[in-house]
Amino acid sequence: MATNTPDEQMTGPAVSVPSIPVEEIVSICQTYGNDRHRMLDILRDVQDRFRWISPKVMETVASQTCLSRIEVEGVASFYSFLSQTPKGRVTIRLCDDIIDRFAGLAAIAEAFEEELGIKVGETSPDESFSLEYTPCIGMCDQAPAAMVNDVVVTKLTPDLARQWAQSLKAGKSPEEIVSDRFADLSPHARATAQVDNNIRHAGAVLLGPVPDDAGLKTALGLTPVQIMDMIEASGLRGCGGAGFTTGRKWKFAAAEKAEKHFVLCNADEGEPGTFKDRVLLTERPHLLVEGMTIAARAVGAREGIIYLRGEYVYLRDLIEEVLADRRARGLLGEAILGVEGFDFDLRVQMGAGAYICGEEGALISSCEGLPGEPKTRPPFPVNRGYLGYPTVVNNVETFCHAARILDRGAQWFFDMGEEGSHGTKLFSVSGDCLNPGLYEFPYGLTINELLEMVGGEDAAAVQVGGPSGTMIARDSFHRRLTFDDLATGGAIIVFSGERNVLEIVEYYMSFFVHESCGYCTPCRVGNVFLQKAIGKFRKGLANPEDIDYLKDLSGTIIETSRCGLGMTSPNPILTTLKNFPLVYSAMVKPSKDGIRATFDIQSAIDGARHLAKRRSYIYDEDFSK
Amino acid sequence: MAELRKARIATASLAGCFGCHMAILDIDERLMELMKLVEVDRSPLTDIKRFTKRCDIGIIEGGCCNEENVHVLRDFRRNCDVLISIGQCAIMGGLPAMRNAIMHSDAPLRECLEEAYITGRYIRNTTHDIPNDPALPLLLDEVYPCSDVVEIDYQIPGCAPTGDVIYETLAGLLAGKFHGFDRMHIKFD
Numbered sequence: 001m002a003t004n005t006p007d008e009q010m011t012g013p014a015v016s017v018p019s020i021p022v023e024e025i026v027s028i029c030q031t032y033g034n035d036r037h038r039m040l041d042i043l044r045d046v047q048d049r050f051r052w053i054s055p056k057v058m059e060t061v062a063s064q065t066c067l068s069r070i071e072v073e074g075v076a077s078f079y080s081f082l083s084q085t086p087k088g089r090v091t092i093r094l095c096d097d098i099i100d101r102f103a104g105l106a107a108i109a110e111a112f113e114e115e116l117g118i119k120v121g122e123t124s125p126d127e128s129f130s131l132e133y134t135p136c137i138g139m140c141d142q143a144p145a146a147m148v149n150d151v152v153v154t155k156l157t158p159d160l161a162r163q164w165a166q167s168l169k170a171g172k173s174p175e176e177i178v179s180d181r182f183a184d185l186s187p188h189a190r191a192t193a194q195v196d197n198n199i200r201h202a203g204a205v206l207l208g209p210v211p212d213d214a215g216l217k218t219a220l221g222l223t224p225v226q227i228m229d230m231i232e233a234s235g236l237r238g239c240g241g242a243g244f245t246t247g248r249k250w251k252f253a254a255a256e257k258a259e260k261h262f263v264l265c266n267a268d269e270g271e272p273g274t275f276k277d278r279v280l281l282t283e284r285p286h287l288l289v290e291g292m293t294i295a296a297r298a299v300g301a302r303e304g305i306i307y308l309r310g311e312y313v314y315l316r317d318l319i320e321e322v323l324a325d326r327r328a329r330g331l332l333g334e335a336i337l338g339v340e341g342f343d344f345d346l347r348v349q350m351g352a353g354a355y356i357c358g359e360e361g362a363l364i365s366s367c368e369g370l371p372g373e374p375k376t377r378p379p380f381p382v383n384r385g386y387l388g389y390p391t392v393v394n395n396v397e398t399f400c401h402a403a404r405i406l407d408r409g410a411q412w413f414f415d416m417g418e419e420g421s422h423g424t425k426l427f428s429v430s431g432d433c434l435n436p437g438l439y440e441f442p443y444g445l446t447i448n449e450l451l452e453m454v455g456g457e458d459a460a461a462v463q464v465g466g467p468s469g470t471m472i473a474r475d476s477f478h479r480r481l482t483f484d485d486l487a488t489g490g491a492i493i494v495f496s497g498e499r500n501v502l503e504i505v506e507y508y509m510s511f512f513v514h515e516s517c518g519y520c521t522p523c524r525v526g527n528v529f530l531q532k533a534i535g536k537f538r539k540g541l542a543n544p545e546d547i548d549y550l551k552d553l554s555g556t557i558i559e560t561s562r563c564g565l566g567m568t569s570p571n572p573i574l575t576t577l578k579n580f581p582l583v584y585s586a587m588v589k590p591s592k593d594g595i596r597a598t599f600d601i602q603s604a605i606d607g608a609r610h611l612a613k614r615r616s617y618i619y620d621e622d623f624s625k
Numbered sequence: 626m627a628e629l630r631k632a633r634i635a636t637a638s639l640a641g642c643f644g645c646h647m648a649i650l651d652i653d654e655r656l657m658e659l660m661k662l663v664e665v666d667r668s669p670l671t672d673i674k675r676f677t678k679r680c681d682i683g684i685i686e687g688g689c690c691n692e693e694n695v696h697v698l699r700d701f702r703r704n705c706d707v708l709i710s711i712g713q714c715a716i717m718g719g720l721p722a723m724r725n726a727i728m729h730s731d732a733p734l735r736e737c738l739e740e741a742y743i744t745g746r747y748i749r750n751t752t753h754d755i756p757n758d759p760a761l762p763l764l765l766d767e768v769y770p771c772s773d774v775v776e777i778d779y780q781i782p783g784c785a786p787t788g789d790v791i792y793e794t795l796a797g798l799l800a801g802k803f804h805g806f807d808r809m810h811i812k813f814d
């Protein structure tokens with residue numbers, strides 16, 4: 001595609017492509033020490049400043065970082081927030097998730113289209129606006145939601161959409177629309193002016209009162225091994241989805257002899273329906289950094305990274321402020337709290353709109369300035385991760401729990417929840433319920449209990465763990481939220497009886513098609529086939545054998561994919577086939593005498609009838625008349 | 626049970642290149658063995674145009690690109706106990722299905738025909754017409770694999786399949802003990 005894009009060199013002065021001075025690009029590269037590992041930061045800065053990454057820019061960046069242009073293009077074309085054609089001065093990204101669709105997205109898109117005079121997917125000719133769809137931006141409890149440049153707008157209505165469009169057209173910046181005194185607000189106030197926390201139930205660990213740095217202070221009195229023993233004894237398991245025992249993960253990394261170790265926080269939170277980390281980052285950022293600092297002490301890391309999804313850029317200043325504050329107070333940097341030799345600092349790595357970057361290997365690739373592709377395992381990140389060094393990658397919630405465990409003790413945490421699933425868990429609840437928002441409960445709650453709390457008693461289906469999780473029907477609402485029964489990274493999406501299960505499944509498959517990194521053919525191509533097959537079911541064009549086809553192809557994709565995306569992408573289909581079999585069987589059309597009822601000869605020849613301007617001598621009965 | 630009779634086989638080439646029919650002849654001298662067991666009814670090999678009797682086995686080369694293909698295929702399904710797709714064209718659409726790749730067009734069929742007969746770079750078509758004789762069957766919007774149009778009982782992969790795999794499949798089916806293909810016969814790389 002790149003060869004077709006206009007470049008400032010190729011286009012004459014008549015076209016208003018903003019010219020990008022080479023010095024500026026050189027200076028952006030220099031800001032990052034011309035370091036190829038900071039490619040994503042470099043390209044993000046270019047995108048922010050010039051609204052696209054032109055072929056010329058790629059050449060300049062390539063020569064500054066001693067890479068080939070194609071390597072730079074590989075990164076530029078991977079992330080959906082980076083663009084190889086000029087974007088508008090304001091880019092509006094409408095969350096296109098199924099929740100938003102059910103919440104009235106179509107009318108909102110229409111309102112924006114009308115006001116801005118462009119369709120979704122277009123940029124206005126004067127380059128003032130771009131309008132796009134994007135997958136879940138983590139505002140599911142206040143859908144429909146959108147990003148307007150770096151600002152988030154929630155609870156959209158068509159009227160609100162029009163107001164925003166008009167204010168933007170009148171020249172107001174998105175920040176000014178949020179508040180006239182935006183610049184005077186604290187980063188925290190800015191964040192909460194855009195997004196509600198919707199904390200509905202605070203549990204004992206994370207959302208209740210939390211003393212400052214009590215866990216870190218305990219950790220200072222312990223040896224690294226004691227810290228890791230404590231975390232392991234608490235029973236803490238990763239909260240990002242996979243549920244690996246955190247203490248053991250840290251021990252693996254610590255046991256690895258290396259020059260350096262790294263601690264990375266996974267704040268990519270891309271699983272549709274998940275927004276718990278958003279709230280922790282807003283309300284408990286110190287606890288997160290405290291947890292990372294404790295992990296650093298345990299495994300002997302001096303550097304860390306918080307990988308923040310591009311959609312959460314509105315939280316960047318808040319996190320940077322927290323980091324600055326902690327550096328000023330001796331909680332980050334050299335000799336933390338006066339302990340000689342305990343050095344740890346970290347940076348924020350912004351993502352750029354790629355779900356796959358939540359997968360830990362892809363996250364590391366992304367931090368290294370590469371396209372966000374997963375890595376082949378083994379070696380695992382704890383053995384060879386970021387830049388080849390042993391690396392701990394944990395979810396935001398996991399680090400927060402770890403800090404609390406150091407403060408209150410392993411037993412305290414272990415005693416909550418159930419065998420194999422200890423402590424509390426954050427559940428981000430959205431969809432058809434009265435009180436969407438964040439709930440902290442010990443593991444072991446049943447879906448029924450949760451539904452009662454959230455005002456979702458009318459639910460006919462609940463998607464536990466997002467698209468890569470499990471869709472269950474009423475007959476399974478007695479099941480429990482634990483690692484061994486219904487595991488979830490946090491997403492609980494409630495669907496009422498009015499929702500079409502196949503529509504949901506088709507959307508989720510389109511999500512995986514969009515987000516597959518493309519490395520493995522079964523994932524890249526197979527998910528497209530699955531999506532098409534579901535489309536056939538929805539149109540009533542599926543044969544009974546298509547059910548076997550769904551199962552077979554799903555099995556192939558799961559077995560032959562390199563990373564967790566492909567290993568879970570058929571789940572929307574497999575779990576609904578299991579739990580909503582009638583939805584499928586009601587839609588299939590059996591053959592009659594071996595002739596497929598699903599093949600419609602009339603519609604298949606209709607185009608040719610018009611082209612040839614004649615009728616069919618086989619299938620038009622009145623042909624001879 | 627009636628007395629032992631020869632099995633009846635029918636074959637047809639739909640949107641294929643006749644390569645699969647050539648491959649049937651690659652059975653070579655084993656054809657003699659086979660002919661002891663079967664008689665060939667409707668088929669280009671016998672030039673019999675209509676089913677004279679119900680057949681035991683129908684063999685289809687090529688997918689469906691026009692209405693006549695659909696008509697013939699349905700006729701085969703009605704008149705054959707066991708229906709076999711032979712070759713990639715019948716199984717997946719094959720080469721003719723390349724036109725299915727014209728997706729981002731409002732009129733893919735027109736675009737395809739125009740490129741094939743008028744605008745294509747190497748076209749010498751002095752009349753600048755797209756053939757439209759009333760005897761020509763109407764094209765389908767896409768090329769369909771046979772299994773999209775009727776139920777297919779067996780598929781013999783390959784482009785074209787080898788004479789060996791065709792022979793073994795038929796011999797196995799006729800003896801009532803077909804248990805899948807020898808791996809080496811369907812390994813193409």
Ligand SMILES: Cc1cc2nc3c(=O)[nH]c(=O)nc-3n(C[C@H](O)[C@H](O)[C@H](O)COP(=O)(O)O)c2cc1C
Nearest residue numbers: 238239240266268269270358359360394395398564
């Ligand atoms: C496609 C995919 C997306 C993922 N997205 C996230 C994510 O957004 N946040 C997260 O913490 N973990 C995510 N994970 C899981 C991570 O790979 C990794 O297991 C996790 O960050 C480890 O942290 P934990 O042990 O604290 O859960 C994802 C995994 C896959 C396969």
Ligand code: SF4
Nearest residue numbers: 517519520523563566
């Ligand atoms: S399974 Fe999919 S997302 Fe994962 S590496 Fe393969 S292609 Fe990429």
Ligand code: SF4
Nearest residue numbers: 641642644712713714
């Ligand atoms: S499968 Fe190959 S040999 Fe058979 S009809 Fe198609 S192109 Fe010809």
Ligand code: FES
Nearest residue numbers: 097136137139140
């Ligand atoms: S933000 Fe729209 S569904 Fe998550």
